[in-house]
Every structure is written in C-alpha cells, then in structure tokens.
Amino acid sequence: MGREVLLEIPARPEYLSLARQVVAAAAALEPSFRAERIDDLRVAVSEATTNAIESHLDRGSDERIVIRCNLADDRIEVEVFDRGAGFDPATASTAPSADSEDRLEHERGLGIPLMRVLTDEAEIVSDPDGTAVRLVVYTPRSPQ
C-alpha cells in the first residue's frame, strides 16, 4: 500500500497551519528524514499553500485547495493544487537576488525563491484554470 495522504482545505489563511502539520506529520512517518529537513519542507509547503489560498481569494473562489503528500522510501513529494487564475512562473514578480540591497524594498516575491532553495525539486505548472506545485525532498541516503 502506498503512503499517500490527501488533504483538502478551505482557501482560508487559518487553514495554512493545518496543511503544514499534515505534511510534517506524514513526513515524520519516514524515520530517515531529519527534523531540520522536515522543517524545510514545512516552510516550502507553507509558501505553495499560501499562494494557492491567495489565488482562490483573488478569484472569490469557494473551492478547496488540494494537497497530496506522497511518502516513498527515498523521498517525500508534496503537490499543491489550486484553481486560481494561474500565472507565468518564468516572469512572476520575485524579489531581487539575495545579495542586492534592493531586496529590502520588497515585501512580496520572497516565496517562490524560498520554496526552491528549501527543496530538492520544485516544479510549477500553471495555466488560467489553476496551478500545480510539486515539491520533492529526498531522504539523506538517496542520491540527490
């Protein structure tokens, strides 16, 4: 049997914490994950889920956000799906690079870069019907 957990939450900020908890608890079932790596995943999932919630709020959509969490021996894979208006990940407004003083002018746009550095793989697929974000973290022993 697979170790896949599926969670659907209302697109409301107060459910973010629940999404993080579920992913962290599911990841913790694989003993080879270090606690720090699970913390990294918590932050990455929070970023993806925040964007998903905001996309539904922007659209006034009542639909739930779907989070799929798949635990394998060598990795944990989390997918976050929304039905918001989508965006172009290549041109999304992100904050300037980390070594620029200019970064201090940007209160937004920090999420996607953070998501990328915190995971081993981060893939965004988006179209005008919604967005899917796939985050992967490998266990220590597997090749990265």
Added chain:
Amino acid sequence: MGREVLLEIPARPEYLSLARQVVAAAAALEPSFRAERIDDLRVAVSEATTNAIESHLDRGSDERIVIRCNLADDRIEVEVFDRGAGFDPATASTAPSADSEDRLEHERGLGIPLMRVLTDEAEIVSDPDGTAVRLVVYTPRSPQ
C-alpha cells in the same frame, strides 16, 4: 465558503494520530469549542478511524480511509468512511454494560460505546461494501 476539511489516509495504524490531529486542529478553528470537548472528539474519531483501518486490513484492501470534517457555527461533524466488509451495528459484539464486573473480561468492544458517550450524535451506516460513521459535537451555546 464552508469550513470543510477532507483527509484521506492509508489504512495503517501509524496514520491514526494524523487523523486525530487534523480533526482537532479543524475543530480548534471554532473558538467556542472548549478544549475538553475537542479532546472528546479526538477520542471518538480515533475509535471510528481505528475500526475503519482494521476493516481494510482485514480485507487486505489498499484503499484509503476518508475522513470529512465539517465545521459549522453550532457544531462539528466528522464522517469516517471505509470500504471494509461492513458489520451490523445492532449486533456488533460490544463489551457488557459499564457496571458489570464481567466487563473486565473484554479487551475489545469498548470502542463503539465510548464513541457514543463522547459525542452528541453518533450514527453508523454499514453494508457489505463499507461503513460510514457520523459523529457530531455541538458547541456549548447551541441546543443539544
């Protein structure tokens, strides 16, 4: 927008804790629930989910258990669905009544009675394709 959370977990004992956590976290979003009442719900959900997991293990089923958690102003409603072989709730082997010395002979059959006393409503619908358990706890201010 409703405040409904949907969770699907593998039918494995180690996911029980996750199911309880999700329900407790979802219930905690309604400030009028007292912590003790959420604890009661945690136990009731644990009973229903334990039975669901066991029903899949008995059948060797790979399917996930589905838990739906619906938060309203006046109540929280949790439904647990399995695709096990079902049973007859009316004749299920439950432990003898609480005041019988005989009860100490029974290591099993404590779950459904406990589920019933811990909730305001507990309804079981079962057929050979599976079982649905509906648990309801009212907020303090609403009529019971």
Added chain:
Amino acid sequence: MPHGPVRWPLVYFDCHTTEQAGWTVVAVVGELDLASVPGVRSSVVAATQNRKPPYVVLDLAGVEFIDSMGLGVVVGARKRVYAVGGELRVVVATERVQRVFALSGLDTLLPLFKSLAEALVPPTGGVGDGA
C-alpha cells in the same frame, strides 16, 4: 488563541520497564492507540514472566492520549497478571486519560492510582521475592 505553543505533530510513543520497590514498573509515554498497543502488550508480557507471581505497575502518567485500544491493553494486562496470582496497578495522572477510563466504567473496576509513589506501596499480599 491562547492554547500554548505549536509543536509539529509526530507520532510519539515510548515504553520502558524498571524494577522499583518490589514492583515491575512499565512506564508508557505518548499516545496509546492501535499503533502503539503492540509495544505495551509485549512489555506487559515480559513483565509478567519476570517474576512469579508478578507485581506490575502500568504507569500511564506520561500518556497524552488513550482510546479503547489502550483501555483494552490495560484490561488484558490485568487478566494476564491475575491469572498467575499477581497484582496489577495502574497509574493515571491526567484528567484526560482518567475521563476515558471513567466513561468506560473501568475506573471503579481497576485499581487506579494518581501517582507512581501511591502505587508503589506494598502489594495486597505483600511483595514476593520470587518464592
């Protein structure tokens, strides 16, 4: 919402056995449910074989959660210990766990103690030394 700090939820369970004041103490910490009962059950079996008759304290002071599977393991431990002429005591320290025992009617049927210290007074028949 003033409910104390959030810790990320992990399956937490530990069970260890010590000898204290003539009793074999099986101390359980964490959540006592379908996932963790096998560990407690095997500790109880070991404690029962340890000494004849067995004097066992099941110390649930560190238990944060218990459901009917946990109650079942306690009932099973009592049967096992009494079958060979021993004695079983149970420490229940938190209100939450106490409530589950009470609602199942087991609080009056089982010898519950509020602390390990109270449970460690000599057994009803006097502590045997294996004779």
Added chain:
Amino acid sequence: MPHGPVRWPLVYFDCHTTEQAGWTVVAVVGELDLASVPGVRSSVVAATQNRKPPYVVLDLAGVEFIDSMGLGVVVGARKRVYAVGGELRVVVATERVQRVFALSGLDTLLPLFKSLAEALVPPTGGVGDGA
C-alpha cells in the same frame, strides 16, 4: 520516535507591545504566516506612530514558524520605521527562524540580534524621548 510529546495542533499566535529601555518592543509568539501577519503589521504601525522617531524592536524569539509572509512583514516594518528616521532591530533566537532569514539573504541586510537583551542597547543615534 524520540521527538518530544505530542500536543494537539492549534493555531497559536500572540503579539504584544511594551516599552523597554527607550525601545518599543513588539513581541511575537507562535506562527508567523499569512494568517497572523495582519496582527503583527498593525502592532508595528501602532509602534511607529507611538514616538517620533520610532525605535522599534521586533522580538521574534518566541516565533516557532516563519515563512515569506513573516519575512515580508519584517521588511515592511523596516521600511516604515526608517521612512520616519527611526531604527528597527529584530530578535531572532531560534535556528529554525534564523535559517529562513539566511536563505532569503535577509540576515545580512537586517539588524538581527540573538536576544532581546542584546537588542536593547542604545540605538545608533541615541534614544530620543519624543523630541
């Protein structure tokens, strides 16, 4: 799995403001994310209007979780305070929170302190008393 006791997960967040050693200290406890940033933002706005120029310490020692929304509120606080000639200091005590600042490159751009005590030394320009 030796990861400490399980607490059931609740949304936990608290933000309160005090005056200490000439600084307005906004202390945040709990999880700093999309759900809780509005509370911190309004505390910072209040602290900025409190005194001119404002000397503000954002004390995140009690923060258990932070993501980019939390970082954004810190960046926004700095802009707001510097715009009126004040000073902002940030207390980051846990490794987990420190890591998120570092990975975003903000650890070298913002004045981070390891404890409130260290942050409370007099401001660069001397503590004003409202004059």
